[in-house]
Amino acid sequence: MKKVLRYLADLLTLTRLILAIVLFVLAVTGGSANTAFIVFTLALITDMFDGTCAKKWPFPKNATPKYRKYAAQFDMVSDVLLAGAQVLFLLLRVSTVGGIIAISFYVICILLELVLYGKFFGHPDNCTEWSLTKRNFPVAKKIVLLRRFGYTICIGAVNAGILFATDWPMAAKIGGFIFGCSLYVFTFFFLRQRRKNVSRDAVDIEEKLSKKSRS
Numbered sequence: 001m002k003k004v005l006r007y008l009a010d011l012l013t014l015t016r017l018i019l020a021i022v023l024f025v026l027a028v029t030g031g032s033a034n035t036a037f038i039v040f041t042l043a044l045i046t047d048m049f050d051g052t053c054a055k056k057w058p059f060p061k062n063a064t065p066k067y068r069k070y071a072a073q074f075d076m077v078s079d080v081l082l083a084g085a086q087v088l089f090l091l092l093r094v095s096t097v098g099g100i101i102a103i104s105f106y107v108i109c110i111l112l113e114l115v116l117y118g119k120f121f122g123h124p125d126n127c128t129e130w131s132l133t134k135r136n137f138p139v140a141k142k143i144v145l146l147r148r149f150g151y152t153i154c155i156g157a158v159n160a161g162i163l164f165a166t167d168w169p170m171a172a173k174i175g176g177f178i179f180g181c182s183l184y185v186f187t188f189f190f191l192r193q194r195r196k197n198v199s200r201d202a203v204d205i206e207e208k209l210s211k212k213s214r215s
C-alpha cells in the first residue's frame with residue numbers, strides 16, 4: 001500500500017494539470033460559472049495536499065522514478081496554468097474589470113520573481129548572483145512571504161467572483177464562500193511550513209556565501 005501512496009502526490013499534480021486544461025476550455029467555450037467553480041475548487045484541493053503527500057510518502061533514493069527529477073517544474077507549470085485559466089474565465093465570463101485587476105497583480109508577481117531570483121520561476125537555492133535574494137536576503141524573504149499571502153488572497157477573490165456569478169441559490173453561494181474561506185484558513189496555517197522552508201533556504205544561502213567569502 002505504501003508503494004502505491006508514493007505516487008499519490010504525482011497523481012494529484014497531474015489531476016490539477018488536467019483540471020486547469022478543463023478550466024481553460026470552459027473559459028474559451030463559454031462554460032458555466034457553476035462548473036468552473038467546482039473545477040477550480042477541486043484543483044485547489046489537489047494543490048493543498050500534493051506537497052504534503054510527497055513528504056509523507058517519499059520515494060527511496062535508489063528507487064525514485066526518473067520523471068521525478070522534474071517534479072518541481074511540473075508542479076509549478078500546473079499552478080501557473082491553473083491560475084491563468086482561472087483569471088481567463090473571470091475575464092471572459094464574469095467581469096472584465098476584475099480580470100484585468102487580477103492579471104495586473106500576476107504581472108507584478110512575475111516581475112517580483114525576476115527581482116527576487118534573477119529569473120522567472122526561480123527559487124532561493126538557484127537564484128542568480130545579482131538577485132535580491134543574494135544581495136539582501138532578509139528583505140527578499142519578507143517580499144516572498146508578502147507575495148505568497150497576496151497570491152493566496154488574489155486566488156480566493158477570483159474564485160469568490162466566479163462563485164457569486166453562478167445561478168445557485170444565495171444560501172448555496174454563501175455556503176460555498178464559507179467553505180472556500182475555511183480552505184484558505186487551512187492554507188494560511190499550512191504556509192507556516194513554507195515559511196520554515198524559506199528560513200531553511202536562507203541558512204543554506206548564507207552558508208554558501210560565507211564559504212565563498214572565506215575562499
